[in-house]
Amino acid sequence: MNAAAKAHDFVVVANRLPVDVERDAEGSISARPSPGGLVAALQPVLARRRGGWVGWPGTVGETLPSFSTEDGTTLHPVVLDEADFEEFYEGFSNATLWPLYHDLIMRPIYNAQWWQAYERVNRRFAQRVAEVTAEDGVVWVQDYQLQLVPGMLRELRPDLTIGLFMHIPFPPPSLFRQLPWREQILSGMRGADLLGFQLESCAANFRALGASKSKVRAFPISIDVEPFLAPTDTAATREKFGNPRTLLLGVDRLDYTKGILQRLEAFESLLERGLVDAESTVFVQVATPSRERLEHYRQTRSAVEEAVGRINGRFGSIGHSVVRYHHQSLRKSELIKLYQAADVMVVTPLKDGMNLVAKEYVASHADASGALVLSEFAGAAEQLNQAYLCNPHDVDSIASKVLEAIQHAGSAEARSRMHTMHQQVRTFDVQRWAEQFLKELQ
Numbered sequence: 132m133n134a135a136a137k138a139h140d141f142v143v144v145a146n147r148l149p150v151d152v153e154r155d156a157e158g159s160i161s162a163r164p165s166p167g168g169l170v171a172a173l174q175p176v177l178a179r180r181r182g183g184w185v186g187w188p189g190t191v192g193e194t195l196p197s198f199s200t201e202d203g204t205t206l207h208p209v210v211l212d213e214a215d216f217e218e219f220y221e222g223f224s225n226a227t228l229w230p231l232y233h234d235l236i237m238r239p240i241y242n243a244q245w246w247q248a249y250e251r252v253n254r255r256f257a258q259r260v261a262e263v264t265a266e267d268g269v270v271w272v273q274d275y276q277l278q279l280v281p282g283m284l285r286e287l288r289p290d291l292t293i294g295l296f297m298h299i300p301f302p303p304p305s306l307f308r309q310l311p312w313r314e315q316i317l318s319g320m321r322g323a324d325l326l327g328f329q330l331e332s333c334a335a336n337f338r339a340l341g342a343s344k345s346k347v348r349a350f351p352i353s354i355d356v357e358p359f360l361a362p363t364d365t366a367a368t369r370e371k372f373g374n375p376r377t378l379l380l381g382v383d384r385l386d387y388t389k390g391i392l393q394r395l396e397a398f399e400s401l402l403e404r405g406l407v408d409a410e411s412t413v414f415v416q417v418a419t420p421s422r423e424r425l426e427h428y429r430q431t432r433s434a435v436e437e438a439v440g441r442i443n444g445r446f447g448s449i450g451h452s453v454v455r456y457h458h459q460s461l462r463k464s465e466l467i468k469l470y471q472a473a474d475v476m477v478v479t480p481l482k483d484g485m486n487l488v489a490k491e492y493v494a495s496h497a498d499a500s501g502a503l504v505l506s507e508f509a510g511a512a513e514q515l516n517q518a519y520l521c522n523p524h525d526v527d528s529i530a531s532k533v534l535e536a537i538q539h540a541g542s543a544e545a546r547s548r549m550h551t552m553h554q555q556v557r558t559f560d561v562q563r564w565a566e567q568f569l570k571e572l573q
Contacts, residue, residue, distance in 0.1 A: 139268060144273065192213060211252065215252050222249075230427075232299050233482040268291055281293045295327065299484040303339070324345060324572060327348055330510050334348060334349045350567055353559050353560050353561045354487050354561050356557050358463060359470065359495040365471050365472040380417075380476050392434050392435055392438055409448075413454075415455045417466075436456070466491070467491075473501065476501065478505050481506070486509040493553050499547075500549065502548070504533050505520055
């Protein structure tokens with residue numbers, strides 16, 4: 132696996148490497164590709180251009196050498212110690228920037244020590260990129276954890292062409308200006324030749340903060356559609372849940388921005404009013420563990436699990452749970468089975484840069500079956516406007532759209548909606564997204 136650091140014409144830099152790294156008893160490194168649309172989109176570009184990827188391997192305090200993957204991409208690990216992880220990652224990235232950029236759903240914490248860690252770690256990433264990128268090379272920086280890297284890299288390597296893509300929302304100026312270190316963040320971002328955002332509204336929010344030499348554009352990200360097209364045994368999947376007449380599905384990271392509690396309360400409201408039959412309906416909620424050391428996340432988990440218990444206690448029966456809750460990560464193959472078996476997918480984030488789960492569900496329904504209930508505050512709502520759009524802050528709005536989706540199941544209108552969305556996702560896939568960004572960058 133070992134590979135000497137070498138100069139690359141094209142380098143991706145992201146908070147995480149595209150692999151899960153493990154060491155065996157003899158100390159040899161093994162790396163398992165981590166599933167993700169970004170990896171799928173960039174792999175051909177990396178392979179074609181002798182590419183490198185700079186990122187954190189997910190281990191704390193361990194120095195790892197550069198190593199190559201089977202497809203020939205060279206990975207360059209960046210070390211984070213325990214203080215870096217707590218202050219840069221859990222602290223500034225996820226307790227300061229994340230809530231600020233998601234419209235203050237939770238109150239951001241402004242901590243000067245966390246900011247110093249953010250600067251320190253961003254500089255470490257920038258220095259690593261500067262070391263491994265060839266003269267006149269192209270660097271593509273990913274997301275909110277590394278917003279200082281473009282500016283730092285511009286000072287270290289003025290010969291480079293630098294792009295930055297923000298996967299999460301970018302807030303309006305009235306919110307962004309709360310940040311005590313706003314000028315430093317803006318200066319870092321403006322070091323990029325091209326700044327990409329999910330939506331034109333996010334790009335407009337950035338432009339409103341003042342002039343920049345960077346090109347600022349919207350590039351809505353998408354998915355690698357191919358894995359979702361192969362049919363699965365939906366009857367066998369539904370059998371596991373007792374062959375319900377209606378199978379509802381939610382798949383999210385367990386994050387306070389995802390609106391899981393509100394959708395459960397909407398479902399409870401439908402059961403309460405007798406609009407949905409508890410005996411013939413199952414709601415499957417997959418909640419992937421996330422940032423579990425942070426208090427807001429522990430509170431969110433507690434509230435969600437309390438709601439699940441209450442609903443099952445009120446409306447379940449012996450041998451039948453009306454909500455099936457899974458607090459675990461599932462393999463992509465298992466998710467695809469659930470997507471294809473579900474009659475209604477319920478995606479209700481309070482705020483989301485894009486939300487690729489919505490696109491994965493749509494991709495899984497090439498036969499135009501199924502229905503998507505989607506928050507109007509998910510970036511995906513701009514492309515998937517044939518979904519049943521709801522206000523995720525309004526439990527009645529979610530409930531009415533879920534009911535509408537159930538009642539219209541199998542109708543010509545429902546099939547037309549899903550067909551239109553499926554074609555959109557197949558046409559504007561993640562490869563097209565990457566090609567458009569890189570074409571504009573160069």
